[in-house]
Amino acid sequence: MTKTPDTKPPLAPIQPRMGPEGTEQAKARNMRNIVLGLSLVGFVILIFVVTLVKLGGNIANRPF
């Protein structure tokens, strides 16, 4: 009996997912996402603060 030859192709060497250009683009995208995220958080805080200021002391005096 002869052993069947292994037909699996040899593994290709692992390539880095991105070259120098891709890394640069990914970095730019990450920074954009961080700034966008911070802007959204800032927006929520701003609306919250404006609401508090506009309500002022009235919230304590509201009728129950």
Added chain:
Amino acid sequence: MTDLSAPLSASEIPAESPETAGREQMARWQDFLALMKPRVMSLVVFTALTGLVCAGGKINPIIAAVAVFCIAVGAGASGALNMWYDADIDAQMRRTRGRPVPAGRVQPADALTLGMVMSLFSVMLMGMATNWLAAGLLAFTILFYAVIYTVWLKRSTPQNIVIGGLAGALPPVIGWAAVSGTTPINAWLLCAIIFMWTPPHFWALSLYTSEDYAKAGVPMMPVAKGAKSTRLQILVYSLLLVPVCLMPVVTGLGGVAYLAVSGLGGAVFLLLAVRLFLSRAGDAADPRMDAGLYDVRAAAKDARNLFAFSILYLFLMFAALLAEHMFGIKPFAALSFLQGFNR
């Protein structure tokens, strides 16, 4: 919120190099910031703050800060919409071809989206935080700059920056309305000062950058009517500007410091305008000279001087008003019988 053609900023310097030419570049967050024309925004913030302080009403400091922030964001939104629509002519002009959209760093649709979202955000927040008169004026200003000036006037008439200048003149009125909910004569006087200041300021600059506008087919005054006519119109507008700048003293809005600044500054402004009128600034340049965009040719020195001084003049007048109202300096007593224009 006019594009007062400030000189090139770092973000506007053409980024194209042999390595980057021909391929799309990745937008950085700074590119989106550049879409909002931060330096135009700073002028808008300063004039709006002056209007807000001069109104003299009672306002929560946080709400005041939010109002100024909304005006700044509205100005940024106008800038983004302007850069989206004008990408074709921006690409042809040295001064603007490095902007994010013509340079290919930001997609036009992204610039449009940013402008629309920020317009809605600024107007809605202004209405919620202050009042709907201020919000309505802010919406009108954005619409006027993005549609009336950018889409219509800029490409169709040499009077583009005269009429379009209203958008840049309105921020102090918005600031005033945010505090008081009204727009009295004094608020409109601040608007009138910026409105009358814009033509001599802008045309002085365009006298030495007209080749750029001619190349892009934008009918700026020196391109459409020639340098001589532009110099005359600068002089006429300067003669009208100085009395308008003195009016706040009459109405009680400005005090002694303001009188000194607007009077002395106005005299210098007129002197520079007369010198520019008598010069050959903007006349056909010597073709042998390959001057840079902002390199000043001998004959254009007078135009450069007026342009530079006009910025200082406006800044000093508004700074004087701001200081007088913040530190409670009393209006000019001799004309106190004429006061009462704050209501």
